Amino acid sequence: MKKSAHPYIYTLILALCTSCSVNKFIPENQYLLDEVKIVSDTKEVKPSLFNSYLRQNPNAKWFNMVKIPMYIYGASGTDSTKRVNRFFRKIGDAPVIYNADVAMKSKEEIEKAVRNMGYIGAKVTIHTEAKKNKLKLFYHIEAGRPYMIRHIAYNIDDLNISDCLQQDSAQSMLFPGMPFDVNVLDAERQRITRLLQNKGYYKFNKDFLVYQADTTRNTYLVDLTLKLLPYQRKKEDPPQKHRQYLVNSVNFIADSEMTPIRKGSFTGFDSLSYKGYNMYYKDKMFLRPKLLVDFNRIRPGEFYSERDVQNTYSALGRLRMLKYSNIRFKEVNVSDSTKLDAYIVMSKGQNKSVSFEIEGTNSAGDLGAAASISFQHRNVFKGSETFTMKVRGAYEAITGLGQDYVNDNYTEYGVESSLNFPEFMFPFLSSDFKRKIKATSEVGLKFTSQVRPEFSRMLASASWSYRWSDRKHIQHRLDLADINYVYMPSKSPDFQEYLDKMTANNSLLRASYENVLIVRMGYNFTYNSAGNTMMRTPTKSSYSLRVNVEEAGNLMYAASKLAHSTPKGDKGFVLANIPFAQYIKGDFDFAKNFMIDPRNSFVFHIGVGVAYPYGNSRALPFEKRYFSGGANSVRGWSVRSLGPGGYKGSSDGQMDFIKQSGDIKLDLNVEYRTHLFWKLNGAAFIDAGNIWTIRSDSEQEDGVFKFNKFYKQIAVAYGLGIRFDLDYLILRFDGGMKAINPMETGKGRYPITRPRFSRDFAFHFAVGYPF
Template sequence: MKRGFFYILQLTMIGVLASCSATKFVPEGSYLLDAVAIQVDNKKIKSSELKPYLRQTPNTKWFSLVKTQLYIYSLSGRDSTRWLNKTIRKIGDAPVIYNENEALRSSEELTKVMQNMGYMGAKVHRNTKTKKKKLKLTYQIISGKPYIVRHLSYDIADKKIENLLQKDSTNSLLRRGMLFNVNKLDAERQRITSYLAQRGYYKFNKDFINYTADTVRNTYLVDLTLHVLPYKTDMNASATEHKQYRINKVNFITDYDVLQSSALSSIEVNDSIHYKGFPIYYKDNLYLRPKVLVDNLRITPGSLYNERDVQRTYTYLGRLAALKYTNIRFFETQVADSTLLNCYVMLTKGKHQSVSFEIEGTNSAGDLGAAASVSFQHRNLFHGSEIFMFKVRGAYEAISGLQEYSSNSYREYGAETSISFPNFLFPFLSSNFKKQIRATTEFGLQYNSQIRPEFSRKVASASWSYKWSNHPKIQHRLDLLDVSFLTSWLSDKFKQKYIDNHQEYILEYNYKDRLIVRTGYTYHYNSRGGALTDNTIASNSYSIRAGIESAGNLLYAVSRLTKQGKNSDGEYAILKIPYAQYLKADFDFAKNIRIDDRNSVAYHMGFGIAFPYGNAKIVPFEKQYFSGGANSVRGWSVRGLGPGSFPGDNNFLNQSGDMKFDASIEYRSKLFWRFQAATFIDAGNIWTIRNYENQPGGQFRFDKFYKQIAFAYGLGLRIDLDYLVFRLDGGMKALNPVYSNKKERYPILNPNFKRDFTFHLAVGYPF
């Protein structure tokens, strides 16, 4: 009781000191802007949507709770010339002093926003409350009755444009009965401009579109007219109809220097060739095959100018690793009254060859090690922007706890090579079909050797895959064929201990020679577009990733049709090598919700299942799931959780499963400089489909699985370097499904730092 009272007293004193220090640098007669609130009398309008229009906001809070940086700033002395004080002030934030003029400008901005939304009579009132040197400001918005579009008409003198817009009227953003929303009116201007730019109107822009809005007297009704103005070169020129432009010639310039003048006369050209009617100009030598350039062009001579074709050309040429920049320019022909455009595709050569080195440290359950790799990359191997890669890797780790073996080290050697083509390669398909797919084809070879005192394991694989994107936010990957051969060597001691008694069935299965022939497909959608996978504080976004793969089906069909015999383990084999057969599916959803410019909430949920059948009773270890680690339930170490309520037996192969569930939620907050912090809650586990003797409690059962979901909580620190994110996470167990008694099952009620805490060092966000 006394200890609890002492803690409360301490917290109270800290709060009082913090309150005092917050106003340390607030001048007399001024106030610290402590809080700002927006209250709207209309439920249809969210106050959060209006906050970006405020001209002055309070000091930021860590995790939306504490103004830590303000308190850090207040720790500095009053002598701003001293080094220590300057350093502390750079880390912290100066107090935001309430400014009456900024508050007035905020009221004006909020009024404009409400009017743009159709609430022309909206009013904004400001209320302030002061206490000592702190001020709380509230904007009360009375929206009033909105203005409604009663009648909608169009004034278009250009008959061609009028006919085009009539055909596209179903896509219009304007409707009778809509709110008189200025933002929607401007969006319609932009939509029409984009629509016409795809139909030859090269010089059309949204300034040629305006509106007339007549309000009906004593009502809240508006008669709206959309005007499309005729073309004028300037205010004094005579009005004419808008011209539809056609593409005349398309020229390639392959050695354009972006640092020099963009005038065509200043570009240095020594030679040229013509390919299928397209002139290609170059300086010394043509580093890309003409066919590659033409195949990635979507601008067609003789066709109407189309802005979408221009953007597609940018996208397709941007896929070529041999190029650094692409710039497309259009010039009207010199013939009088001509509506023809000459197109120049100007390309800047990229760096074609590079060598990179990587060094990393490893820590596996306290065993320290190091790894190094070197890779070579050529981005234009056959002058078609093919990417060739060759990489070798080596690793060493000292292993503890293996006194009965002569060696106590782990060594790994590996090599991989791949070649990627920027087009769809497949026999017996027409060139037009291949152009439409716009896929990247990749062939790869890999070899990996892992040598431990107890055993060694070698994996050789070959792959054939495709990647493509027909939408800026969607990516597809098809692994058409992936063949892996696994072979192992086991020491006599290891065999005697684990294999010869035939009780470690999972271990025995995974350490026999095995062939895996698989096919898979992955779909990835990111609402922010591009190849972004990390959810940051920058904006609201979400991503969906789904995949499916199968292995062994074709081989199993051949084995059955040819009536092959089975081996002693009851498996079909190819060249005396048994093959795996399974079906695997995964789904993952992640979402980021922006609270303000410094705080966000991110969460994700993932499911997966791998089902062995036919020629296998177990999914190969490389395709199984594990739980725990930096990207899973962070209260457990890597492969330290599950399956189910299985406590583990110091054999990492037994802590794998056929099903998984992962869920996490993080509150992310920017601190200072490039530092970010996060507080998180994780949940999840893995399960087996079948009941294995070596994994008691690991089988998935509908009446038990929800009781076996583990929970963890913790704090994290991240350093965001834009191109790389370093992450430190500390997780504590909250619910441990291994135990049934309350004291051990709920470590959140009886925490033991040594037993329940796990530290993780990782690169990138967890989801």
């Protein structure tokens, strides 16, 4: 395609917009709401704070430029009985007709919100500009001068509560000189309520806290008093002192959906007592009593704490055997004091399941299929341990091979199993430590056999890892031991000849197809300010950070050196006559999502990775190397087809998938995301990046990383994408075009000036967002 396609695209959009008129849907003497804008005369009062109070917004624009969904709706006729018209109306957006009454309600809401920020004399006015049948709407905020808090006093008659507040005064949100912000005042009431609920005040709520504000004329200063009201269940009840509640007993009710606890509720239940906790069940206990006690945070004899209740919910939520849990309290009188009996009701979920999956594959044009069957048991040892076993098989027809290969397909079969424990499993650890860290432990075994035309390979692995989270947004993973053994039982004569040639050229890549043992440890840290959003559309600005470090071979190197003072020929140090890998690797990923409005966002991502083989290794194991290109990298290239550096590929293309790997990776991505219509979202993106090697290799010419050269070897691509947001997952289709190609020279280095679809386009299908 020698000529640019942009003029044709613009012409198509213009034709669509002009032909699909929406005028027929605008009633006479009414207006299409074309634009809404909030304007403030005070920089402290930002207009963006009040967008959520707008009850009427104009039609959405694709990429914040053109109202395509409205024009799609306009393509329908006035006859709503026709199926084609109903279809266009379903996927499009009906024109938004200006409603003065709704605008007035929005004005009142904005005015109230500004006053709650401390601008008590604030006013909001409406201004409209009409042209033909379109209207622009403006909300002007005149904030005025804010009221400030001059003095804060507390009227707390209860000495116990007064002492609690004094001990926690450092956490108070109120201080002299702050704005008289109603939102902050309410947040302080909620903070005090949580504090008291965690200290035994079971029946306390924020309505028992009220503010009294005194102002002096024309001073804009407020004297604030926080007052505690006495406890009253009903208005006609006499005032009482707020009471602290102790937990009397804790009762576990297994496999039940019990209604409110009443006398005789446990008729027909068997029972047992374990360390002072009561267990009620029918037939048999499906979970060990010790596990339930360890996962419980509510203790008899201690003050009621809402934090303990929520922590118990969180801990029980990690037990996959439970369908759900419910915690209830019943007030009891013991020795003239008020106490609470806690009832933890648990409903058992399905403990066994079998699933079957089938998938199609497309690797650089080679088609194939894969199928797998999985079995899962969620309560192996009555401790909610989850055992999983999966068997998988795959087949792929490989094209473009020479005549010397007898086998012209790729087959793979494998089996993997894992056992997950809902707690930190390690010798000599106390129950208190396990309860605090909230970790899950997992051991796994895996075996895979791969048969390609060039070689056959077997991979066996065993792992021991932990996962835990500090808060809702932070996750940790520790791979305490991850052992992988790669065995190459056979190689084709042509492939062996190729490897020998690589050895003659002193290539580092030959090590990728030798037997190797990898014994590694690793740690991964992930923070996501919006929780897990990879499989759903974010609704607010957020960012995510991921750091991963791992090392392999150091302990084995030290042990081998003690047993053998010298390495074994070109294999280096060995264990049971098997060479082992030694390297260190680190990865860093950061992504920032800027929400422009509920339908448009801008996302930036940077990913950096560095791996360094040393000691017993001259090259990284093939599975640990970096690749570039593909759905989550530089999308103008297909997967594993970019780099390293300026490497152009071999003349015959032989084994390029092996050579196009490296020790250093850089990814830079920017993406504009917009909601189109229905469940469709769109994206426009620019990607940049590449991979490089640390050591020079004649088989990867111009692939080594150099500080004075690497920035010239950064590849750049641009493109568009379509995403189907199905709530539970996102299907993504991206089409990328090369813009700067470091693998070419001269005019071919800049395909953006002379794009050719057959040469520069790459299509990608994936699940979830790329970053």
